[in-house]
Amino acid sequence: MQERKYCTLVLPILTAITSNAIADQITINYLSDQQIFQVKHCFVSAPDYVEANDRQLQAASSNIKWQNQRAQVYRGYIELADGQAGCLSYDIRAKSVNSRQLKQHGEQLLIKIDAMLWQPNDLSVRIMPRVDFKHPSHIKISTPWRLLNRTVQQTSYQQKPSPRYSDGYIAIGELQLEEITLGDAKLRLAIMPGAYRHKQKKLSHWIKTMASSVAHVAGGFPLDDVQILVILVNGHGGVVPWGQVNRGGGQGVLFVVNANKSEAQLMADWTAPHEFSDLLTPYLPYDRWLSEGFASYHQNISRLKTGLLDEKTAWRKLVAGFERGSKSAAKSSAPVLKKSNRRHNMQMYWGGAVIALKAEVALQQQTHGQVTLSDALSGLQGCCLGKGRSWSAKQLFSKLDTITKTNVFSELYQQEALRKSFPEYQSLLLNLGVEKNASGQIVLNDEAPLAATRKVIASSALALNELN
Numbered sequence: 001m002q003e004r005k006y007c008t009l010v011l012p013i014l015t016a017i018t019s020n021a022i023a024d025q026i027t028i029n030y031l032s033d034q035q036i037f038q039v040k041h042c043f044v045s046a047p048d049y050v051e052a053n054d055r056q057l058q059a060a061s062s063n064i065k066w067q068n069q070r071a072q073v074y075r076g077y078i079e080l081a082d083g084q085a086g087c088l089s090y091d092i093r094a095k096s097v098n099s100r101q102l103k104q105h106g107e108q109l110l111i112k113i114d115a116m117l118w119q120p121n122d123l124s125v126r127i128m129p130r131v132d133f134k135h136p137s138h139i140k141i142s143t144p145w146r147l148l149n150r151t152v153q154q155t156s157y158q159q160k161p162s163p164r165y166s167d168g169y170i171a172i173g174e175l176q177l178e179e180i181t182l183g184d185a186k187l188r189l190a191i192m193p194g195a196y197r198h199k200q201k202k203l204s205h206w207i208k209t210m211a212s213s214v215a216h217v218a219g220g221f222p223l224d225d226v227q228i229l230v231i232l233v234n235g236h237g238g239v240v241p242w243g244q245v246n247r248g249g250g251q252g253v254l255f256v257v258n259a260n261k262s263e264a265q266l267m268a269d270w271t272a273p274h275e276f277s278d279l280l281t282p283y284l285p286y287d288r289w290l291s292e293g294f295a296s297y298h299q300n301i302s303r304l305k306t307g308l309l310d311e312k313t314a315w316r317k318l319v320a321g322f323e324r325g326s327k328s329a330a331k332s333s334a335p336v337l338k339k340s341n342r343r344h345n346m347q348m349y350w351g352g353a354v355i356a357l358k359a360e361v362a363l364q365q366q367t368h369g370q371v372t373l374s375d376a377l378s379g380l381q382g383c384c385l386g387k388g389r390s391w392s393a394k395q396l397f398s399k400l401d402t403i404t405k406t407n408v409f410s411e412l413y414q415q416e417a418l419r420k421s422f423p424e425y426q427s428l429l430l431n432l433g434v435e436k437n438a439s440g441q442i443v444l445n446d447e448a449p450l451a452a453t454r455k456v457i458a459s460s461a462l463a464l465n466e467l468n
């Protein structure tokens, strides 16, 4: 926690230095009546080319100029004058790049960053540019980048580093904006309401409650600045038909919410605590069993720690998940957990969740209760989250060993993730005092050898009122 507070103080200073000194400048002028973005990207020192990282970008672009002259455009890239100062300009037709998730939303737009901007080929070594959106006064903007300033007709951001090939979203239109503060963290909520403009209060209460429950897992919300997009739809499906974490341009979470469901149904849904729990770990593109597994575990543990679920219900949900995962792994699965992917969803999500529980128990045992999984995850906040890099499970587990001064995580990686298709969990549950009676209901046994460990799992890493 100390380290993270320090970061929050230092960042604005660094940002000021970089933007005054040598950062590039992007201006995006939105002509809402024509639904055109006029982009002007001025470089202090141009790269040798900019590239289209999204399939739709090139076809949506027109009027492409370098220093007001027609630019050399090739398939997928535009040649620039390497090392020179100068401006690239182009127009983007919004309709051609708008996301399909917004069919019901008329004039509102949801566009991937990579579908709006041609990106320098040497992006990873560049100082992050400032981006100024100019827009009519009824239009509002939401991006994952760091918000610098918002006036009626201009919204300014500092871009954030982002892992390669990760998506980030820009929302544009008559958004309902709200800033939710949770301790040191700022959650920038943007609702795309469609026909449901009266839902803002309920939605912001829902977001705050679920984000706060995840803050109780790791002694604070995992990131100091995050974009949250809620798209309301008129549908017949689930309460939250879709949720995803985006790592492009900084961290963002996107929810598609069924506007016809009740507030009670929304509060009982697991999607928001799951997606916010995904933010407890950094981007792990080739080890999704770890991020999805830890999120599946914490979607229940976070709610247990804050009383949104009682102990029995939380364990019933976890045990049901473990059983689903182990059944599907027994039928058809990747040979070992490490190799599981989208084709083995249940194995991947719930196998990883068992690893999280095993890590918690082993940590408490090895350190005689001095260190918990909450401490380990909290230790990631200062060093390793929101830095725009990708991790492997091996790297992250070795970092967690360093933080906890144990070898719990590397052991689990070697013994379980690399060797087993699904980790054994039944004896662990028995030791914790999580049992099933004859009719299949969960019974908690306080005489079990690790019952005290189970109590620690249910306790919060923050005082319950600490975020308000």
Ligand SMILES: [Zn+2]
Pocket: 274, 275, 278, 291, 292, 295
């Ligand atoms: Zn997830």
